[in-house]
Amino acid sequence: MQKVLLFILLLSFQLIARDGWAQAVSISGLVTSGTDNTSVPGATVAVKGTTTGTTTSADxxxxxxxxxxxxxxxxxxxxxxxxxxxxxxxTINVVLQDDSKSLSEVVVTAFGIKQETRGLGYAVQNVKAKEIVDSQQPNIVNALQGKVAGVQITNSGGAPGASSIMLIRGGTSLSGNNQPLYVVDGIPIDNTTPVGQGGVDGRYGAVLQPCRRHQSAGY
Structure with missing residues (x-):
């Protein structure tokens, strides 16, 4: 009797699984931005309440x-x-709208990767473009003086137009190179001329300066 009941239960489970699979259909589509109508790569598409999901392709x-x-x-x-x-x-095409609140919680790292600030393993500080403009400093490095904790900015000389030196993690260095890595729109910049002997290694911090589309620079 027990074997018969077990057989009936197993058969029922197989029928349920087969019916569930038969009901599933293939859904495809395109995810675009409501701002400029461009495609959104890497968007998450998930079935609510389950672990089933996928991501959008590069297009x-x-x-x-x-x-x-x-x-x-x-x-x-x-x-x-x-x-x-x-x-x-x-076919289900989706248009995602910008979330300004969410954008304020995201930082673009020196590697060009968007991450939530709370998910980073290091401190991130932002300086708004308006703060730099309001400082009325001809040198953008000098404009950061006193606006970012732990950053020391000094002039390399007393002459007008002299370059400035930025130290993020103090002046101690085994190699003699303690300048930060400057990244402008994703491109590492050799800051030897404007701010002293820097180079483009990121061992002593990074200064990310987005110019085209972002409104603040992360340090």
Missing amino acids: GKYTINVAPGKILVFSHIGFTTQEITVGSAS
Whole structure:
């Protein structure tokens, strides 16, 4: 009797699994930005309440198997999360809107990677472009004086137009090179001329200065 019951239970589970698989359909689509209508690569597409999910490709496209009636959750750093219930359509295109609050919690590191500030293993400080403009300093390095904790800025000479030296982690150095790495729009800059003997190794901190689209610089 027990063997018969066990057989019936196993058969029932197989039928349920087969029915669930038969109901799943392939959903594909394109995820774009509501700001400039460009594709959003790396966006997360997940089935709500499950561990099933995928990410969009470099051109913003995705494909996922999901049963009708399930909810797809579309998310990406800097955009508001959007939820869409799967119906009979096999194509679901999504337009994500900018989330200004989320952007304020994200920093672009010196490696060009967007990460949440709380997820970084080191301290990050931001200086708004307006603060630099309001300082009325002709030298952008001097404009950072007193605005970032732990940063020391000194002039290399007393002559007008003399370059400035920035120290982020103090003046002690085994190699004699204690200047930070400057990254402007993702490009390492040799700061030998403007701020002393620097080079482009990042052993003593990094100064990231976005110029084109970002409103603040991270240090």
